[in-house]
Every structure is written in structure tokens, then in C-alpha cells.
Amino acid sequence: MTSSFDLAIVGGGPGGYVAAIRAAQLGMRTAVIEKAALGGICLNWGCIPTKALLRSADVLRLVKDAAAYGVAVAEPRADVPAMVARSRAVAAQLNKGVAHLMKKHGVTVLNGHGRLAGQGRLQVSTADGQASIIGAGHIVLATGARARPLPQLPVDGSTVWSYREALAPPSIPRRMLIVGAGAIGVEFASFYHAVGVQVTLVEMAERILPTEDAEIAAQVASQLRRDGIAIHAGTRVEGARRGASGWTVTLAGGASAQLETDVVLVAAGIVGNVEELGLEGTGVRVERTHIVTDGFGRTGEPGIYAIGDVAGPPWLAHKASHEGVICVENIAGLQPHPLDPRRIPACTYSHPQVASIGLTEAQAIAAGHRVRVGRFPFSANGKAIAMGATAGLAKVVFDEGSGELLGAHMVGDEVTEMIQGYGIAQALETTEAELMSAVLPHPTLSEAMHEAVLDAYGRALHI
Incomplete structure (x- = not known):
């Protein structure tokens, strides 16, 4: 020794x-x-x-x-x-x-x-x-x-990529199919679409970002589709065949189809x-x-x-x-x-960004809580309007009896920088009373966090 x-x-x-x-x-x-x-x-x-x-x-x-x-x-x-x-x-x-x-x-x-x-x-x-x-x-x-491998799509570094090839691509494809629409898949979809790649997302779960609040995930999916990213949720890869010009991938489930793609990016878990x-x-x-x-x-x-x-x-x-x-x-x-x-925040740096902590609305109800839910859209936030960043919202879930903040969920520009506020609130075991009495600076995106709390108790001021 x-x-x-x-x-x-x-x-x-x-x-x-x-x-x-x-x-x-x-x-x-x-x-x-x-x-x-x-x-x-x-x-x-x-x-x-x-x-x-x-x-x-x-x-x-x-x-x-x-x-x-x-x-x-x-x-x-x-x-x-x-x-x-x-x-x-x-x-x-x-x-x-x-x-x-x-x-x-x-x-x-x-x-x-x-x-x-x-x-x-x-x-x-x-x-x-x-x-x-x-x-x-x-x-x-x-x-x-x-990365979890897919037997029918083994990573070869050329036409089937893992995150490593996606971070340092050998070339930029015209078409990309991303298998897995969790945080990693959605982030790479945002990047490659921005640089001009035709991107398709395939997700076995019934929605993209399956661990996020359903309302938030739906907003992200809507924005990605508006941007031009194709999404097939509730869908699995049934088969894949490599040809001279790329891959032919057969999908089954929610969307049964055959897709042609130059590159497949595997982001199907770890x-x-x-x-x-x-x-x-x-x-x-x-x-x-x-x-x-x-x-x-x-x-x-x-x-x-x-x-x-x-x-x-x-x-x-x-x-x-x-x-x-x-x-x-x-x-x-x-x-x-x-x-x-439950007190570990999660962030997805896609376009738009997603940030959350604690229970989703569905999880809180399933756990037996009677809930109060508040929402505030960035379209009603002065700083967001000035920035041209009005897509998205802040959402909070409280226990009706105790006022405990059970969860917070946001989608929009720079929400990953704001979720820490709700994280600190949970760590301090703050109730709605303290959150409503807090004074947040104006004009900031963070005001939406305060207004969402007010909305949960019928006291929102700007919607």
C-alpha cells in the first residue's frame, strides 16, 4: 500500500x-x-x-x-x-x-x-x-x-450521434432526428434548429419534457412547433434502416410514419x-x-x-x-x-427556457393535497414586453390548508435564473403570506413570480 x-x-x-x-x-x-x-x-x-x-x-x-x-x-x-x-x-x-x-x-x-x-x-x-x-x-x-444506447441505432460518430458528437459535430446535417425529448433532447433541438437544421423530436412519453408540469411542457411544445420543430410524442422507434443518403426510421405509437434523416441524435436517457x-x-x-x-x-x-x-x-x-x-x-x-x-430545482436551457422545483400540479393532487394554483403570463409583465420576451408564464402550487409552497414552474426567457427564488422560499419553509408580503423590484421579469403567488389567492394586480 x-x-x-x-x-x-x-x-x-x-x-x-x-x-x-x-x-x-x-x-x-x-x-x-x-x-x-x-x-x-x-x-x-x-x-x-x-x-x-x-x-x-x-x-x-x-x-x-x-x-x-x-x-x-x-x-x-x-x-x-x-x-x-x-x-x-x-x-x-x-x-x-x-x-x-x-x-x-x-x-x-x-x-x-x-x-x-x-x-x-x-x-x-x-x-x-x-x-x-x-x-x-x-x-x-x-x-x-x-447515454442509454438504442440497439437499433448504435452510435457510430458519423450518422448516429451521442451528446459528444452533437457538441462537436463532424459536419452540420440538413435533417436531424432526435430520439428523446427530455431536457437534453429539447436543448439540442433548440440549438440545431437555430443554426438551420430541420429537426424532428421523438418521445416515447405522451409529451415532451415528461418530468415537467404538463401545462409548462405543453407551452414549450407549442413554441417549438411554431418555430418549425416537428414533434412526435407517445411515439417509439420501431425500426431503422441506413441507406446511401442517411437513415429511414420507422415510428410507431402516437405517430406511425417513416422519416428520412441524415443524422440521428440519441438522447433517450442514461x-x-x-x-x-x-x-x-x-x-x-x-x-x-x-x-x-x-x-x-x-x-x-x-x-x-x-x-x-x-x-x-x-x-x-x-x-x-x-x-x-x-x-x-x-x-x-x-x-x-x-x-x-423535491427541493432540487431543474432547468432546461431550450428556447424558451424551463425551470421548476417541487411537485407538479398533478403530483400535488395525487399526493392528496388540496391545492391553490396561481399563474401569471409574461405577456402582462412590463420588463418582458420591453425585452420582446412575452412568451411563457410563472406557475405556483400551494397547499390550501397550510400555505406551503409545494411547487413552482416557469417557462420563458431567463427563468432558469429566477427559479432560485422559489428554491430559497421552500428551504425557508415560507408560506404564501411571506411571499405575498415580499417586495420585488420593478421592472423585472421576477415580478411575474410575485404576481403568480398573488393569483393563487385571488389577489393578482396586473391581470
């Missing part, structure tokens, strides 16, 4: 590296084992680079609409290679930032694949075949997840990275490719923990980071509150 640590973390993504920082702050000798790039998929091939591309798409839309704002410009065009180059540069900058944080906090970073070796030990294997053993009093598995971790013979339980944990990241094996995407939904970077902090603080004996998935 060459080294011994208080805590070893397998995986340097947003769960792993944040857990490492918190552990170092608490005085633990900490190691992170990462076989690829620090920051994980989120920073390098997910959350961050997609947002950079989507920002480029937003700028392109604004320039195309410049005349509506009294600005005369030449006809804009999408320079996709330049957009991709900027996206990769943003990811590279943040990757360096994580490396700096590891050094700053004295965290040991070991490049390689980590595997449980029994009795508080980890085997670390490098790409060149070298292996070493380290010891750790506690081991956290933060290995993330990967599976946890649980293979080759040495879980055999341990008390760690895996269900549906994800490690089963409690609210503190503990598994069925003493001293072994799991956080982030490998530990199940919601598959969000900020959930992983929060889990990492809770897990480490519990190990240190600080008695943190366990994770409450």
Missing part, C-alpha cells in the same frame, strides 16, 4: 470534486481518482459546453430579430465551427479551474480507474496498465452515468456507470443500473458511499454537488439534513 487517505472519491465530476473540497475544508486527507478529465461529463461534455452553444444560438436569434428593436444589421449567419470552438474553450477554462481548486485545497488527484479492492482499499489502474493500491477510511463512488467498480461480494445494491443509497449517500456496505448520477435521479450536477457535501459532512459527524429531492 503506497498511500493512505481519510477519504477517497472515485470520479472527479461535480459531485466528486465538490465532495473533495468540502472534505479538505473539514481537515480530511482526501484523494480523487479520475480516469478522464476533472469536472466530469457535466463540465467537459454536458452542462457547460451545451450552455455555451445555446448562448450562441440566443445571440443568433437576437441578431436575426434586430430590426424589431430598431437595430439595422447585415444578414447574420451561423458559424458553427466558431460556436463549437468557443464552447470547447469555455469547458477547457473551467477544467483548469477545477484542477486549481484541487491544488488549492491540497486534494491528491490520481489519474486512473478506481476499483474497490476490499477492506478500505482501492486499486487505481492507469491507461498504460500500471496499478497501485491506496487505502481510505471512507470511499465515495461518484462515477456518473452515460444508465449509471456501475461496471468494473468491484461491487461484487459487497453489500452495495444496484437497481436499474444505479447504486441504492440513503439520504446521506450511504450504501449497504459500511464505509462505501455513492453520490451523483450513479446514485439515481434527479440526474443533475447541482444535486450531485449537494449530495457530495451532505455525504462528507455526515462522515465528519456534522449531522446535515438528508437530501430532499
Whole structure:
């Protein structure tokens, strides 16, 4: 055994590296084992680079609409290679930032694949075949997840893409079929449509964004269709045949049809990275490719923990980071509150954006709540009108008896920057009384949040 640590973390993504920082702050000798790039998929091939591309798409839309704002410009065009180059540069900058944080906090970073070796030990294997053993009093598995494959459409990097090819495309197709209309699929649909690709979305669930409030998802679907994106919900891929000029895809279910496409982007969910971790013979339980944990990241094996995407939904970077902090603080004996998935906000950076937290209206009713629901459209918000961003609304769901904010759901420009207000309200266990008495600045988009609360109690002022 060459080294011994208080805590070893397998995986340097947003769960792993944040857990490492918190552990170092608490005085633990900490190691992170990462076989690829620090920051994980989120920073390098997910959350961050997609947002950079989507920002480029937003700028392109604004320039195309410049005349509506009294600005005369030449006809804009999408320079996709330049957009991709900027996206990769943003990811590279943040990757360096994580490396700096590891050094700053004295965290040991070991490049390689980590595997449980029994009795508080980890085997670390490098790409060149070298292996070493380290010891750790506690081991956290933060290995993330990967795209779920479709047997009839295996990713080939050429005409069948995963998110990696979509972020750094070998070429720009004329037609694209996206299988899966969750957050990832809808975000890529927004980007590729903006740069001139003919996009079709296929979703097995009865609606796109199936985890979002049905009313919000319907608004997004309506806007995407108005923009020219074809949507087939309640539909599955029945078969696929590759030809000389692309793919012929047979759909069944809600929309039975044959579609011709140049590229298929597979965005049909994820599976946890649980293979080759040495879980055999341990008390760690895996269900549906994800490690089963409690609210503190503990598994069925003493001293072994799991956080982030490998530990199940919601598959969000900020959930992983929060889990990492809770897990480490519990190990240190600080008695943190366990994770409450209902208080994890979700954001989709499509056009329009979507943001939510807590229960949907349907979930609240199904859970037995008598609800009060309030809505406020951005078409009645002064700042939104001034911005030319009147599509969308804010929606809130309250428990009628207690005034508890059960959920909040928004669609529209920059709602991903506003959902934190409702998140803080839930964390403080705020009722409608405090939210109604709060004073929000004018003119701002956030006023719609206040008005939605007022509307739930028949007191809206501007509708």
C-alpha cells in the first residue's frame, strides 16, 4: 500500500470534486481518482459546453430579430465551427479551474480507474496498465452515468450521434432526428434548429419534457412547433434502416410514419456507470443500473458511499454537488439534513427556457393535497414586453390548508435564473403570506413570480 487517505472519491465530476473540497475544508486527507478529465461529463461534455452553444444560438436569434428593436444589421449567419470552438474553450477554462481548486485545497488527484479492492482499499489502474493500491477510511463512488444506447441505432460518430458528437459535430446535417425529448433532447433541438437544421423530436412519453408540469411542457411544445420543430410524442422507434443518403426510421405509437434523416441524435436517457467498480461480494445494491443509497449517500456496505448520477435521479450536477457535501459532512459527524429531492430545482436551457422545483400540479393532487394554483403570463409583465420576451408564464402550487409552497414552474426567457427564488422560499419553509408580503423590484421579469403567488389567492394586480 503506497498511500493512505481519510477519504477517497472515485470520479472527479461535480459531485466528486465538490465532495473533495468540502472534505479538505473539514481537515480530511482526501484523494480523487479520475480516469478522464476533472469536472466530469457535466463540465467537459454536458452542462457547460451545451450552455455555451445555446448562448450562441440566443445571440443568433437576437441578431436575426434586430430590426424589431430598431437595430439595422447585415444578414447574420451561423458559424458553427466558431460556436463549437468557443464552447470547447469555455469547458477547457473551467477544467483548469477545477484542477486549481484541487491544488488549492491540497486534494491528491490520481489519474486512473478506481476499483474497490476490499477492506478500505482501492486499486487505481492507469491507461498504460500500471496499478497501485491506496487505502481510505471512507470511499465515495461518484462515477456518473452515460447515454442509454438504442440497439437499433448504435452510435457510430458519423450518422448516429451521442451528446459528444452533437457538441462537436463532424459536419452540420440538413435533417436531424432526435430520439428523446427530455431536457437534453429539447436543448439540442433548440440549438440545431437555430443554426438551420430541420429537426424532428421523438418521445416515447405522451409529451415532451415528461418530468415537467404538463401545462409548462405543453407551452414549450407549442413554441417549438411554431418555430418549425416537428414533434412526435407517445411515439417509439420501431425500426431503422441506413441507406446511401442517411437513415429511414420507422415510428410507431402516437405517430406511425417513416422519416428520412441524415443524422440521428440519441438522447433517450442514461444508465449509471456501475461496471468494473468491484461491487461484487459487497453489500452495495444496484437497481436499474444505479447504486441504492440513503439520504446521506450511504450504501449497504459500511464505509462505501455513492453520490451523483450513479446514485439515481434527479440526474443533475447541482444535486450531485449537494449530495457530495451532505455525504462528507455526515462522515465528519456534522449531522446535515438528508437530501430532499423535491427541493432540487431543474432547468432546461431550450428556447424558451424551463425551470421548476417541487411537485407538479398533478403530483400535488395525487399526493392528496388540496391545492391553490396561481399563474401569471409574461405577456402582462412590463420588463418582458420591453425585452420582446412575452412568451411563457410563472406557475405556483400551494397547499390550501397550510400555505406551503409545494411547487413552482416557469417557462420563458431567463427563468432558469429566477427559479432560485422559489428554491430559497421552500428551504425557508415560507408560506404564501411571506411571499405575498415580499417586495420585488420593478421592472423585472421576477415580478411575474410575485404576481403568480398573488393569483393563487385571488389577489393578482396586473391581470
